[in-house]
Amino acid sequence: MINNILHNRVMKEVIIESKLIVYENxxxxxxxxxxxxxxxxxxxxxxxxxxxxxxxxAAILLDNGEVITGNNQENASYPSGLCAERTAIYYAGSQYPDAKINKIAISAGSTSKINTEPIPPCGACRQAIAEYEIKQKESIEIYFMGEKGNVIKSHSLANLLPLVFDKTVL
Structure with a gap:
């Protein structure tokens, strides 16, 4: 009986694609x-x-024309700091609760070297962006880069976090 069940299992492969735009500078x-x-x-x-x-x-453009900025804030008690993206997003949510986030620009770099590769938001920031994209029912354009060089544009957080965890599963 168990062999029949195992042989009749159906496996399905799913391919997830992300479409991004790369600007040279x-x-x-x-x-x-x-x-x-x-x-x-x-x-x-x-x-x-x-x-x-x-x-x-990070800099966020709201639908009311306001631009909110944020930067990473660390402290000796890792991981109690906060990333730039979440600093800006949470400030925008606090001060402009009815405004929608249209676009986010992110730049990252080290003091020990020049970063020329685009640096995307970390997982925690992706989740925070996802929350606001779902809340406002509109995509948020995300642009990210190092200190110089290529800039990557994503039309939506869904390109960076395709299998989002949201309130529908709670």
Whole structure:
């Protein structure tokens, strides 16, 4: 009986694809995104990262025209710090609870080397972005890069976190 059950099992392979746009440099971006990325650069300069020496800046454009910035904030009690993306998202949610997040620009780099590879949001930040994308029922454009070089654009968080954990499973 057990052999029959095992032989009759159906396995299904699922392929998940992500479509991203890669810009060779900042100058190829639309002007509004260049402005947003410049705000992310400025925020990155103010990061407090004495332990990792890894500075991240994020800038969020809300549908009301407000731009919110954030940077990573560390402390000696790892992992009690907070990433740039979540700092900005939670501030936006706190101060502008009815506004929608249209776009996020992220820039990251180390004080020990120049990062030229695009650095995407970490898993915790992806989950936070997912929460707001689901809440507002609209995609959030995400642009990310190192300190210079290529910029990657995702039309939605779903490209970066395709199997999202959300309130529907609770």
């Amino acid at each position: 900042l100058e190829q971006l639309p002007e509004d995104i260049i402005m947003l990325m410049e705000k992310a650069f400025k925020a990155r300069e103010n990061a407090y990262a004495p332990y990792s020496k890894f500075h991240v800046g």
